[in-house]
Amino acid sequence: MTEDRGELPPGLALSWGVLPVQRRGPKPAFSIEQIVATGIEFGDRYGFEAISLQRIAAHLGVTTNAMYRYVRSKEELIVLVHDKAIGLPPELPAGWRAAATAWMKAQVDRYAERPWLLDVPIRGAPITPNLLRWIEVMLTALAGTGLSQHDNLGCLVLMDGFARNYASLARQLGASDSTPVQAEAVGQFLLPRLIEGGYPTLTSLYLNQEYEDELDDDLEFGLARILDGIEVLIGKLP
Structure with missing residues (x-):
């Protein structure tokens, strides 16, 4: 043509x-x-x-x-x-919450496979076939929630932003050769200064090895909180 x-x-x-x-x-x-x-x-x-x-x-x-x-x-x-x-999105499972989880994880996986995609400038709303297919399948999954089209699109933008930000952070941490926060030398330097400087909450986090430069289960936690928020929005529908 x-x-x-x-x-x-x-x-x-x-x-x-x-x-x-x-x-x-x-x-x-x-x-x-x-x-x-x-x-x-x-x-x-x-x-x-x-x-x-x-x-x-x-x-x-x-x-x-x-x-x-x-x-x-x-x-x-x-x-x-x-x-x-970017390719085509995966086939999503039934149910908006399961579909949203699979959709966001698929994005994170795609960025892990091709990290350079994160460097592509964003110049406006997607208008090309594959990018629009990712939007289409997620909006279709959200269509049964009862939310308006405007709110469904807002939920999608929120999920897309989280997936992109998580993938970007994972990429930078993976490429970093800096000494880990929990390294012995860092602890010997930082811990007394946290205690003396009046950082009790951070001191507790650090001692419990909760303050780290690894993502650990942050993906699952973030996904769940976003979906909980959408569920609350759905619950407010008349």
């Missing part, structure tokens, strides 16, 4: 399989799918910053200018790579 993309946002038409009107000249040597797949490969191997028209062109053995036969800009490339790399 081809048509003029006009003033549509970068990547929107291509992500839905709408190709630009073919210009006269030789047949393109590559497909959009090949270029996007190469971009994903670079992201997986080298990180987000490696996804560029110049690098992909060099890998494919063409000039950077030749890439503009396929995509209009780097921004368009990133939109296509992002949507393809």
Whole structure:
């Protein structure tokens, strides 16, 4: 399918399989799918910053200018790579609470598989097929709660933000080579200062090894609190 993309946002038409009107000249040597797949490969191997028209062109053995036969800009490339790399959501279980838990955990897992997805700039509401499918399945699961569409969307944004923030924190902690908070040397330095400086609550947390730089069961705890809050909202319905 081809048509003029006009003033549509970068990547929107291509992500839905709408190709630009073919210009006269030789047949393109590559497909959009090949270029996007190469971009994903670079992201997986080298990180987000490696996804560029110049690098992909060099890998494919063409000039950077030749890439503009396929995509209009780097921004368009990133939109296509992002949507393809995020993939489709899992099939969700019955019941809004079980579905929401599975949905958020699936997002966290996807970010763990491809941490560079967290570096993709957010420029507006999702408009590409796979990203919209994640929204569609979760809104469908929330549809039976009795909440308004506005509130369902608000719940989804809350859950999405939690999954993204948790994944980002896990990524940074996993990549850190700093000395752990509970290391012996840190404790010898910090504990007397907590006691003398008037931090009784933190002192207690530290002594009980509750103050750590590991996420431990924070995912389950956060998920449960968010879902408890949504359940209270549902319970307030007339």
